[in-house]
Amino acid sequence: MVYATKTRGRTLTLRVSGMLWNRSLVMEDVETGSLWSHILGKAMQGELAGATLDVLPAVMTTWADWKRAHPGTTVLDMSRTASSFDRDAYRPASKFVLGVVIDGSPKAYPYDLLSRTPVIEDEIAGRPVLVAFDPESTRGAIWSRRVGDRVLDFDVSAKGSPESGVAAIRDTATRSSWDPLSGACVSGELEGRRLEALPAIVSHRKAWRVFHPHSAWAGARPAKRPADLLARFGESYRDIDHFMRPLDDDGWKLRFRTLRELTLLGREATADLVAALADSRPAVGVLAAQALSFIGDPAARPALERAAVESSSRALRLYAVDAIGAAGGKRSSELLEKISRDDSNGDVRAHARFALERDGAGIGTLYRDLLRDFDPARIDTAVVGRPAPEFALESHDGRSVRLSTFRGKRAVLLVFIYGDT
């Protein structure tokens, strides 16, 4: 990305600080020593904390592509210590996004989506935009569709003459022909006009999620309805009377997948989950309570309090108590104290104590964060004779432990336990 270095009336000299924040480079300005996130363009610490830099439109592309578009280009002469840009650095496409922030609203366009659909008409924060991408050079651009006092719509499926890597497109109002990658009108009534470039950046998909957790995502599948997920679960799930599922029984996969999908819906699922607490099939109510314990929505508290006290199912009472704790706050402390003394089941009493130990701290987005990046295709993929599936988990003493770091030791024993209660 490229930033204007003038902010708050002064021009800054920015350099690399040598520090990282969220695994991303931190800049330092020479003038005040304030520390800046390079991906947000925002001062995070120091005298200028809170100040922002204006992002300037820039493109990341191959030299051949740039020279074709700008034959008269000049080159900033830098030492050749850095390795050259390699377009393969931006493959596989599934790892990168073209991102833009408009009026505080971030939106990401995954490279794999853009490879399939290189020109997209869209609207972000009420502003009409056009997104264009060249899969060959991996150059992407985001333009405003406002030209003068009119907003242009484009026939993005039309095939015009190729001016750059992507076919030209026509606007529907004047049938003028545009090069979507350069933003220039190449023929027709509007020939010579240019679309205004918006400051899009190329980012790792994961980094975009970390720095813009509330970002919209182009091409995201429409969310499944929680009621449909619960209905499918209710129809297909067979609970077991025994304490352990037989080895060849994979009913747990449906339970895990449904729980994951419900958790990813977050608070949008709360109303349907609350309704499902009263489902006549015990397994559905228990799953709904467990999903609420992953989501931690305070709005579910009254229904959970009722379930925790009144339900005849001890499993439902247990997960309802978990969910009350996960929602955070101390409004239910008295009730939890009572449950921890009076419930007829020892596990429910223990979980009420666990909920009290949270001391009002809710679960936040812990489960959503852990489940979001999990690919369900990985379920049950540990096979003798094949590489053990890689993972990273937090240890009891706060370290992030990755399985592959033990490669080269004679052996690793992975011991799965069921826990303390």
Add this chain to the structure above:
Amino acid sequence: MRDRKLELDKAGVEVLVIDPHEVYRVRHMLASKAGAPLVTVLADPAGVVSATYGVAMQMKIHVERSNRPATFLIDRDGVLRRAWRGTTYSDRPDYDTIRGALTELGDAR
């Protein structure tokens, strides 16, 4: 227990225990036992690793849905060599079984 851990250390074996609860619950469990844990205990509250290894949500421990007890042996190249998936609460390979499986891995290299 401590002697076996020393023996495993000496044999170059890393033991990783995976608990299906949040880190604070893991610490709570450890605090109730005497002394510092001998091995690394990892928290897998969302069950993503437990599901990957095919052990998640398969057991009712009283009323909670929890992991099937299971033990996996991985060799120095990262290849899964043995999998013991339990069918009862306490169904685990005994120490001699593990020692035998380690011997089968050999000491190549």
